[in-house]
Amino acid sequence: MKKRVKNISRFSGLSYQDLLDQESRPVPQSLRESTETYLGSEPLSVDRYLSREYHEQEKRQLWPKVWQSLCRETEISSAGDFYVHDVAGYSIAVVRTERGDIHAYPNACLHRGRQLKSGSSAGLGKSRDITCPFHGFRWSLDGSFQGAPCEWDFPHIDRSNFDLPALRVDTWGGWVFVNIDGTAPPLHEYLGIMVDHFERWAPEKTYKALHIKKVLRCNWKIANEAFIESYHTAATHPQLLPYTGDSNSQYDCFNDYVSRTITPMGVVSPHVRGTTEEQAVHQWLTVYGVDTEEGLPELPAGKSAREFLGDMNIRRFSKMYDQDLSSFVTHSEVLDAILYSVFPNFAPWAGFRPNVTYRFLPYNDSPDMCTMEIMLMMRYPESQARPRDATEQFVPADQTLGDTPGIEAGLAAVFDQDFSNLPFVHKGLRSLQSGHIELARYQEVRIRHFHQTLDKYIHPEAGETK
Numbered sequence: 110m111k112k113r114v115k116n117i118s119r120f121s122g123l124s125y126q127d128l129l130d131q132e133s134r135p136v137p138q139s140l141r142e143s144t145e146t147y148l149g150s151e152p153l154s155v156d157r158y159l160s161r162e163y164h165e166q167e168k169r170q171l172w173p174k175v176w177q178s179l180c181r182e183t184e185i186s187s188a189g190d191f192y193v194h195d196v197a198g199y200s201i202a203v204v205r206t207e208r209g210d211i212h213a214y215p216n217a218c219l220h221r222g223r224q225l226k227s228g229s230s231a232g233l234g235k236s237r238d239i240t241c242p243f244h245g246f247r248w249s250l251d252g253s254f255q256g257a258p259c260e261w262d263f264p265h266i267d268r269s270n271f272d273l274p275a276l277r278v279d280t281w282g283g284w285v286f287v288n289i290d291g292t293a294p295p296l297h298e299y300l301g302i303m304v305d306h307f308e309r310w311a312p313e314k315t316y317k318a319l320h321i322k323k324v325l326r327c328n329w330k331i332a333n334e335a336f337i338e339s340y341h342t343a344a345t346h347p348q349l350l351p352y353t354g355d356s357n358s359q360y361d362c363f364n365d366y367v368s369r370t371i372t373p374m375g376v377v378s379p380h381v382r383g384t385t386e387e388q389a390v391h392q393w394l395t396v397y398g399v400d401t402e403e404g405l406p407e408l409p410a411g412k413s414a415r416e417f418l419g420d421m422n423i424r425r426f427s428k429m430y431d432q433d434l435s436s437f438v439t440h441s442e443v444l445d446a447i448l449y450s451v452f453p454n455f456a457p458w459a460g461f462r463p464n465v466t467y468r469f470l471p472y473n474d475s476p477d478m479c480t481m482e483i484m485l486m487m488r489y490p491e492s493q494a495r496p497r498d499a500t501e502q503f504v505p506a507d508q509t510l511g512d513t514p515g516i517e518a519g520l521a522a523v524f525d526q527d528f529s530n531l532p533f534v535h536k537g538l539r540s541l542q543s544g545h546i547e548l549a550r551y552q553e554v555r556i557r558h559f560h561q562t563l564d565k566y567i568h569p570e571a572g573e574t575k
């Protein structure tokens with residue numbers, strides 16, 4: 110028998126916190142935190158997305174000063190493994206030394222500047238030392254100068270002062286981070302609340318099962334901003350509405366660098382009417398392409414879609430990870446979209462489901478193009494050897510994710526819907542006569558939060574970053 114469900118709304122029905130009250134297992138404190146931040150309602154100038162001058166300011170005042178995620182620690186696990194990271198015309202080489210440390214250097218030879226390492230398409234490689242391909246100047250993996258051909262011709266070089274300059278490196282959750290100019294707060298202070306929040310989800314115990322790098326014809330911030338609000342779901346992703354509490358999402362702004370959206374799943378959107386709980390389950394199974402082996406199931410009497418899908422995912426993931434999740438994992442952690450962002454461009458999902466992590470970067474040193482990386486982070490049975498991390502698949506601007514191997518069709522369709530907006534946002538901004546955009550005060554608060562932090566880098570005279 111079909112049951113009508115009461116649509117929930119953040120304002121008139123069940124909030125995400127109300128849904129947590131229905132959990133049968135203890136809810137972690139991290140999910141109970143709710144900041145309800147109001148950061149103002151001023152319009153935002155379009156120059157910050159479009160102008161070359163603003164892009165150049167970001168190159169000088171933003172990218173060198175922030176912590177940037179580079180790669181997984183496991184991608185440079187052996188001595189000589191290296192990874193090249195390019196951002197806005199600047200290149201960083203990160204290497205694993207003989208002693209097992211991670212060092213990062215500006216990717217430039219101290220002789221005449223040739224890049225020391227050039228990434229393959231995957232940005233990965235291996236070497237016993239760091240030898241410049243141009244004339245053969247050589248450094249050990251720990252950056253100490255080893256010599257140069259015809260060194261008699263360089264009597265003016267002080268050998269003891271010719272090591273590669275080391276950049277600040279730190280790690281968190283299995284990720285390697287680098288700070289170029291060395292003045293950022295320590296990484297764990299920068300990450301703030303995230304360090305405690307993610308302790309339970311242990312991202313260091315995941316491996317990268319898929320890595321897509323998609324070129325987009327828009328400013329990198331436009332792409333970033335399309336993934337930190339769920340307000341666009343009703344217009345852009347209508348197929349998700351039967352099981353997505355889009356307008357019931359919770360938005361949190363923690364310190365200057367960390368914010369979060371939690372969008373509840375397994376509940377019917379307040380934007381649709383007449384959807385039953387059973388239809389919600391069926392649509393979820395269809396979009397995610399989950400095979401229940403018995404076709405579309407009947408929903409047992411008295412069970413909500415959220416309970417059914419939450420229980421099902423706990424069973425599925427327990428089997429997948431060979432770990433019994435049923436005693437301690439909440440439905441929220443196997444079902445909801447729990448998406449954190451670390452300023453300016455790194456966004457890991459949280460919980461115990463296979464989670465994606467995003468990264469956004471300017472492309473070709475242009476304010477008009479960017480890349481979005483989509484990395485699928487998977488847990489695996491602890492009794493098994495860690496699977497190898499996937500190498501990067503480059504997806505040009507004209508190729509859809511639907512035409513890209515390795516990504517599940519329902520998920521690819523959602524990303525392609527997002528991508529279908531982005532070039533037109535960029536183009537549309539050029540035609541805005543007002544010269545500014547408007548933001549929702551709550552559902553787009555993370556965009557405002559992002560720009561308020563960005564302003565502190567671009568106009569430091571106006572306020573300190575904290």
Ligand code: FES
Nearest residue numbers: 218220221241244
């Ligand atoms: S530029 Fe590197 S050895 Fe000459």
Ligand SMILES: [Fe+2]
Nearest residue numbers: 335345346527
């Ligand atoms: Fe979207």
